[in-house]
Amino acid sequence: MRTGMLALAAGLLALRFLPQLPSGGLLVLLSVIGLMLLPFRTYPLALFLFGFSWACFQAQRALDDRLAPVLDGQTLWVEGRVVGLPQRDEQGVRFELEGATSRRARLPVRLRLSWFGGPDLRSGERWRLAVQLRRGQGLLNPAGFDYQAWLLARGIGGVGSIKDGQLLASASGGWRDTIRRRLLQVDAQGQSATLVALVLGDGSGLSAQTWRVLQDTGTLHLLVISGQHIGLFAGLVYALIAGLARYGLWPGRWPWLPWACGLAFAAALGYALLAGFGVPVRRACVMLAMVLLWRWRYRHLGAVVALLAAVNLVLLFDPLVSLQAGFWLSFAAVAVLIFTFSGRLGAWSLWQSWTRAQWVIALGLFPALLLLGLPVSLSAPLANWIAVPWISLLVLPLALLGTFLLPLPWLGEGLLWLAGGLLGGLFQWLGWLAAQVPAWVPAVVPLWAWALSGLGILLLLLPAGMPLRPLGWPLAALALFAPSAQVAQGEAEVWQLDVGQGLAILVRTRQHSLLYDAGPRVGEFDQGERVVLPSLRKLGVRRLDRLLLSHADADHAGGALAVRRGLPVSEVLGGDVEGLSPALQARPCVSGQRWEWDGVRFTLWRWPQARDSNQSSCVLQIEANGERLLLTGDIDVEAERAFLDSPLAVASDWLQSPHHGSRSSSSLVFLQRLAPRGVLISRGRGNAFGHPHPQVMARYKALDMAIYDSAEQGALHLLLGRFDEPRSLQAERRFWRQ
Template sequence: MRTGMMALALGLLALRFLPVLPPVWLWLVLPVMGLMALPFRTYPLAFFLFGFSWAGANAQWALDDRLSANLDGETRWVEGRVTGLPQNNDGVVRFELTDARSRQAKVPSLMRLAWYDGPPVNSGERWRLAVKLKRPAGLLNPHAFDYDAWLLAQRIGATGTVKDGQRLAEARWAWRDGIRQRLQAVDAQGRTGALTALVLGDGAGLSREDWQVLQDTGTVHLLVISGQHVGLLAGVVYLLIAGLARYGMWPNRLPWLPWACGLAFAAALGYGLLAGFEVPVRRACVMIGLVLLWRLRFRHLGAWWPLLLALNAVLLLDPLASLQPGFWLSFAAVAVLIFTFGGRLGPWRWWQTWTRAQWLIAIGLGPLLLVLGLPISLSGPVANLLAVPWISLLVLPPALLGTLLLPLPYVGEGLLWLAGGLIDWLFKGLGLMAGQLPAWVPVAIPLCTWALGTLGAFLLLMPRGVPLRPLGWPLLLLLVFPPRPLLPEGIAEVWQLDVGQGLAILVRTRHHTLLYDAGPRFGDFDLGERVVLPTLRKLGVGGLDLMLLSHADADHAGGARAVAHGLPVTRVLSGDPEALPVELHAEACESGRQWTWDDVRFQLWQWPSASDSNQKSCVLQIEANGERLLLTGDIDSAAERALLDSPLAVPTDWLQAPHHGSRSSSSMALLAALQPKAVLISRGNGNSFGHPHPTVMARYIKRGMAIHDSVEQGAIRLQLGRFKPASTMRQERRFWRSMP
């Protein structure tokens, strides 16, 4: 039976690795094939087919509920009910609309919407909304968070922006939203957001600084993902009843073990409902239920049995859970603990058990964090050593009890005030750790190197005395110091990052690195911090020899401050240095300046008669082995005419579309003079400027140019000097990514 359960798990997990989904008819045939295999006692094959078909069918249902392509960018009136906990930050209300319907078209049943300067929206209300709909899609960069996969795992079929709306019905059964409003009105010593995250699993009230501290110290799971707290509450209830029974204070007519297990599970479910019963909480409740069942009836089967059953139960309830990093991390952490503690010889003291558990989890989860593209907290083991008991034993009891006793004057508020103060002390301590040792963003490494590092972690988790165990350390260090191949002389690697309505292009030679523009920033939404800087680190960029900001507009230079803060930058040049922040120490673009890095030649140009910021864009030509790339910033047709009289007006292989392909750029004169073979377009999906303009696209097509669009292809990579076609992120097929 255990073999069958393992085969079922493999079938359910196989969905995560499919590049495309098989045809629908196959999902009907596979269960029949599984039933046909049962009489021949091939149970593993039958269970694998059942799991694979169930997971695939669920994925197909979720894909079928996505917004159709003909409605992408359309504005439609939809009706639905607000679900979850709406978020209101900086004048933007973000919420999810379920049971969505439209009279004129079929729309997805679940949408994620944003309403700028909108009225208050509460959970449980019914609204009629005019929504500009978008197909679910996110920015696609190398080794970055896969927003497309997250949206599909949440079964969100469309995103959109609300233009207008009217409330049709007041909130019903919105008790979680009511509790949140009560919590937000309590004096929690400035930590209301953290308290709400702990009690309700709603992290919207945490500031960016709070998130960064939690990430740097590896303690995000303590406040936002409430699965651990669900387990703690169940454990407290179980131990309380066990203690009463041990000292004769439990009624003899009631068998203490069944009651302990039942009440512990009831407490877990109650807290799970309070926390929203999201995927991490559902996983925790399933695992707790199976552990309690194992404790009650099946202890002779060993500790791996409930973990395997919990894995299958979670995937059967939600096969798309495997698309989320939290799924892998939670089950891997439990597996590491079972493996290491189950294989030890002799008992450890309690303090040895606690300290070693933190280091073992850090070693065991390191390779998984790396392959998932997540930051690794170097201070995490020490931080969790102190923070877990602090939250679990000191903060969580008054927080939950205070929430329960809020109807009593002063009592509930007093307990929440105490919990808030304890959280504040914790954040101050974690902030000191984060300041000394921030999270490490590892460099993406080849699969073979990762496999060797994973083998090293596995060896280190083995008991002492196992042969070859000391080899674990050098193998594990391959993940920290992987071998990095150098580019040949005369070759430049170029990445146009996917930053939405903006521009960021990374250029690397054998020993030098240049960043042309740093991505956009709009208010607090800084793509330089969220996309450009993490991507540079994952690509192995340790510093910039030059950051060239074409001009000072926010969509090109908005992320420069975050990049300069996160990486050492030797020099900053710009076509409009006076308009940039003083701390960047930007120098003026010197038209005609040339230099050579590793046999790759660079040359600058700027129109001396420029009258606005776009026209001041500093243009960069890169030439490697005779193959040329021209980066143009936001120059318009007037600047293009001036460019034609410069030394840069020579046949060019690759052209970065001036001004994102606006109507005022990419003139026929420029295209005729440069004769580009391909164009790189960086833009936002459904941007309000209409970039690229249809007229400009017609010019590109007429000249037979290969068009590489960030919206359709994600980040784009080319190796200048090899005269090869560009590679794009969407060429890495995943079934949840819509193809152009």
């Protein structure tokens, strides 16, 4: 049985690692072969082929439901129903539209839309909307969130921004939205948004600071991943009935175990409906059902069988869930607990079990977090040791009971006020802990070091006294101290990060690092904090020798403060110092300033007669082994003309497109003098400025320049000094990036 279940799970999980999907004909052939092999001893191979074919069929179905390329950028009138919980912030509202239809084209079943300055939408309303449609494509960086995979896993076939809309029908069936609005009106000692996350699984109202605290302390799963809440609530109901039975308070004519399992699952289903029955919730319900069924009837089969059955059921219902990190982490945590606590001699006290559970989960998930590229919370064992019982035994029962009793305001609101106070006290402590021990973002670990580190973790999870167990710590430490790839002497590693409509370029030599611009910031959306800083850490940058801000515009210098707070920075230079924040302590960029790092030469230029911030951009020339790269910021035609009189106006191999390819830059004479063989464009896909301008693109192509565009190719990686072509992250093939 276990062999067959493992084979089926392996086939279903293979989808996650495919660079592209097999053809439909090949999948049919594999399915037929699987059916033919099923009656024989080769049934594990048959189950593997069945799982693989089923997962690929479902993935192809989701890909076929995505917005057609011909509709990308078009504006259509669309009708549909608002589903889920609309998310409102200072800029507008974001929501999902289901059953989207248009008279002019076939649309995906579900769209994710943004309405800047839009009205107060309610779940269940039906709208007619003028939508500028886009194919879902997020930023693509070394440590970035894979937005395309996330959309595909949620069944969202396209995104868009709303230009106008008409309400066709009022809300029907939007009871979760009604509950959320009521919770937000309650005086919960400043924790109303946190209670909404806890009760409804909606974390849209949490501040950026709250998200950071939860991530740094490894407690994110307790407040905003409602699948975790399902398990906590069901476990509380089960423990209550088991406790009553143990002390003789449960009716003797009713067998306590079936009742405990049945009522726990009923409670879980009720909470699942409250939480919206989304993908994490469905996964939690399936896992819980298998655990309760195993506990009631099939304990002799072992916990591993229950775990494998849960994995297979979840993947059969939704194979694309394997694209989400939460799937791997949740099942990995359960597997670690089963491995650690099963088959041990002697009994552990409740205190020993609880304490060890937190440490073994932290150790066991370390290889998974490394492989998924997620931050590692060093304070998670201590934080969860306190936070899990605090939430599950105190806050969650009060929050749910208070929510159900809201029709009795004096009682329901009182319970929620108390729950909010308990949450506030917990967050004060978690905030202090996060400030002392922030999350660690590890650099990319070589595969051999990761494998040996994983082996070390496995040894540490073995019972005490097992042979070779002492070797676990040095092997596990390899992931922390593994040698990273070094930049060769005389060469420079260049990363143009994908920050949307802005610029951030990392330049590394063998012993030094420079960041040219730090990405944009618009309101709370700080790409310096969200993209640049995590990418720098993932690439192994632990300090910056120089932060060079071309000028003071928010799309270039907006993320600078976040970078300066997150990493030690030896020096900050700026082309428009007057416009920069005084907290940066920037010194002015001086034309002619030169320095050399590890055999790589750097030279600055700035137009003294500049009349605005764009013209004041500090230009940087980098030369490694005779190969040149010119970083130009946002200089315009006039500044380009002045630049041509400088000593830096020589042939260059690579050019960072001035002003994101704006029509006001990249003059013909400027391009002819530099004669670059390629241009690097950093811009936001579908940006409001129309960058890059068609005339500029035509100019690049007429001069036979290779074009590398972050909006189409994601982050770009260039090894300056080798005369190779840049490599884009989009070139790393994944089937969902087709």
